[in-house]
Amino acid sequence: MDGGLLLVKTGDALDRARRLPRAVGRAVLDTLYPPLCLNCEAAIAEPDALCATCFSKLRAITAPLCPRLGIPFPVSLGPDALSAEAIADPPPFDRSRSAVLYNEVARGIVSRMKYGDRPELARFCGRLMASAGHEFWAERPILVPVPLHPLRQIGRRYNQSLELARAIGHFTGLSVDPALVRRVKRTRQQVGLSADGRTRNVAGAFSGHPEALLRSRGRPVVVVDDVITTGSTIKAVTRALQKAGVARVDVLSFARVVVGFDDGAAGLVAGNGVTI
Numbered sequence: 001m002d003g004g005l006l007l008v009k010t011g012d013a014l015d016r017a018r019r020l021p022r023a024v025g026r027a028v029l030d031t032l033y034p035p036l037c038l039n040c041e042a043a044i045a046e047p048d049a050l051c052a053t054c055f056s057k058l059r060a061i062t063a064p065l066c067p068r069l070g071i072p073f074p075v076s077l078g079p080d081a082l083s084a085e086a087i088a089d090p091p092p093f094d095r096s097r098s099a100v101l102y103n104e105v106a107r108g109i110v111s112r113m114k115y116g117d118r119p120e121l122a123r124f125c126g127r128l129m130a131s132a133g134h135e136f137w138a139e140r141p142i143l144v145p146v147p148l149h150p151l152r153q154i155g156r157r158y159n160q161s162l163e164l165a166r167a168i169g170h171f172t173g174l175s176v177d178p179a180l181v182r183r184v185k186r187t188r189q190q191v192g193l194s195a196d197g198r199t200r201n202v203a204g205a206f207s208g209h210p211e212a213l214l215r216s217r218g219r220p221v222v223v224v225d226d227v228i229t230t231g232s233t234i235k236a237v238t239r240a241l242q243k244a245g246v247a248r249v250d251v252l253s254f255a256r257v258v259v260g261f262d263d264g265a266a267g268l269v270a271g272n273g274v275t276i
Helices: 003-032 052-057 084-088 104-115 119-132 150-156 160-172 195-202 212-216 232-243
Strands: 096-101 142-145 181-183 206-208 221-228 249-256
Touching (some): 104 119, 104 160, 104 221, 104 249
Parallel strands (some): 096 249, 142 221, 221 249
């Protein structure tokens, strides 16, 4: 037998032997502690996933949509048609995209990730976000998470937006720079505030890195957040980055609040080469 072929076969056998204990151990753990649905905690076959019932309720935001704000349209209005929101209040960022509508299932996932000490949920969200932001990746942007105030991050232990950015970076191969923008003012929680109240709450809350232009090296930036409600936070972050010298800013979130949109009008589908 050829010596090279023998070495290859021997190596394959050793590799299989090394993987066997891990596979057995994983099977034992799955039997004793089966993976649970990320939303309802029903037993499922694979970890970091949803059960069939919850998965069917998660609603993807897909075309047709507003090219600026990423808000879904009930019917196609043409490739350049803007939403009423984008016309009435043009955003400072170039484009915004979100993976899913903010409905009951999305709210449960975000709540567990954000307040339930479940940062690992970012892996599931990041897969969907990597697909939703596929238009951004050809330019190899830098992923920048919306920062928490240091005191709030100490209390929460982690920044969910940073966990999402890292997950997206894993699926896309893009770099993450959490220092490109920082929160310089501790603000109230945005939950429960009106649109004007949210804008006032985050006014002056963010500051770009003094060497942002050097750190970004002219590359575009994608700001990463968990949920877009009125957009006041991402607008404030965008303006801070632009003031620091960043020329192009896009936005990507896991979920988006869309007032008046039929929750049943969009189904979740995989696409753009990303496995869901």
